[in-house]
Every structure is written in structure tokens, then in C-alpha cells.
Amino acid sequence: xxxxxxxxxxxxxxxxxxxxxxxxxxxxxxxxxxxxxxxxxxxxxxxxxxxxxxxxxxxxxxxxxxxx
Numbered sequence: 001x002x003x004x005x006x007x008x009x010x011x012x013x014x015x016x017x018x019x020x021x022x023x024x025x026x027x028x029x030x031x032x033x034x035x036x037x038x039x040x041x042x043x044x045x046x047x048x049x050x051x052x053x054x055x056x057x058x059x060x061x062x063x064x065x066x067x068x
Contacts, residue, residue: 021058
């Protein structure tokens, strides 16, 4: 499981493009969003770099490297 801290994700409207970007990178990924913590957990077999690129392209780059 990967976890990303996304400080720009401040509301539900922000969560939609974040989820879409992650599912665009891996349509079978399990996505859990914690709005209060501004984190996203991704259950996937893909490398973190795939999701880092997808989030950056969507305008929501993570603050730090993913855990997991």
C-alpha cells in the first residue's frame, strides 16, 4: 500500500481529480482518501513513480515520497 500526502487536496472537489488521476494510472487500484489528513492510500502493484507522475500532471503533486 502506498500513501501520498497531498497538501493541495483541500475539499471534495479536489479529491475527484486526485482519484481520477490515480485510477487513470491503475484502473484496478484501491483508493482511500482521508480529507482531514490530506492523504491518499493506494493499493496497487505498480511502482510509486507511476502515481507521482499522474498526481503531478493532475496538478496535485504529493508533498513527500510515498510510504509503502
